[in-house]
Amino acid sequence: MAVQTSPIADEPLEPVEETVVTEPQAEIHPDVALVERAKAGDTAAFEQLVRQYERQIFRTAQHITQNREDAEDITQDVFFKAFQKLDQFQGNSKFSTWLVRIAVNESLMRLRKRKTSKTVSMDQDVETDEGSIPRDFAEWRPNPEQNYSQSELAEILRKTIAGLPPGFRTVFTLRDIENLSTEETAAALGLSVPAVKSRLLRARLQLRERLSRYFRQNKEASK
């Protein structure tokens, strides 16, 4: 399978680059008015935008970096950078997508810093065939997550997604957890739509295989 090289691999995308993603609806998003007020220096408007998206940005950063302290720093940096570059946001994409794109860039840069001698990129480890073909065909228990406490389940999910290569983890986070469209995910990561679909498939299948160890009907194999 051909793997497209991401511009993120060697050169971080400028967060101010806004990719046009056609939205199906023509309605003006309420964020547009907040952004305009914030551009004019309105503190309350910008604070409202931070309030609305801080959880999503923190979660995205933590999913990608797998580190809580990094996620805290990144969340601060993302909003400060967004504030500095507000004039360059033209409203061609959703404000939240623009923020997520900054968060992805910051998170990948943080990963690179952590691994000083190796390049960490969207392309890392994606050429592996591991997990691309299903092997586990066991059915899961009904509502399997209910067999675990909230904290146990959170631990299982964290451990499971942490095992994915960053390139898969990031696509899954944006597409399936943060609910970005395939096109928005592609734009945020500087990837083609087919590349996003390919990585998403493999991410989903790998996670499925790993979760199956906990959720399958065969109780002996569940823990």
Next chain:
Amino acid sequence: MNCTDFLAKLTDYFDGQIDPALLAEVKAHLGTCHHCEVVVDTTRKTIDVYRGAESYEFPEELSNRLRAAVMERCRASGKLRDIAVKSSCEPTGK
């Protein structure tokens, strides 16, 4: 359609981006292949469980601390109006 063909269409199937003729083939395959049926079911549950769970805590204290730090940096940049700083503590819509 065999299992490999089916797998290649799985993402489009989940995302509802599949043309009707192909969808009919996919459904026909699912009707005869228990393995693929399990893969669809458990992959869907995988997505649902991640989407429904809050894997990382984001307590109020953290939220307040991060937002205060962001706003302080923004104010220090000098781009925010003094009058607007005051209005952030007041009800909006006046």
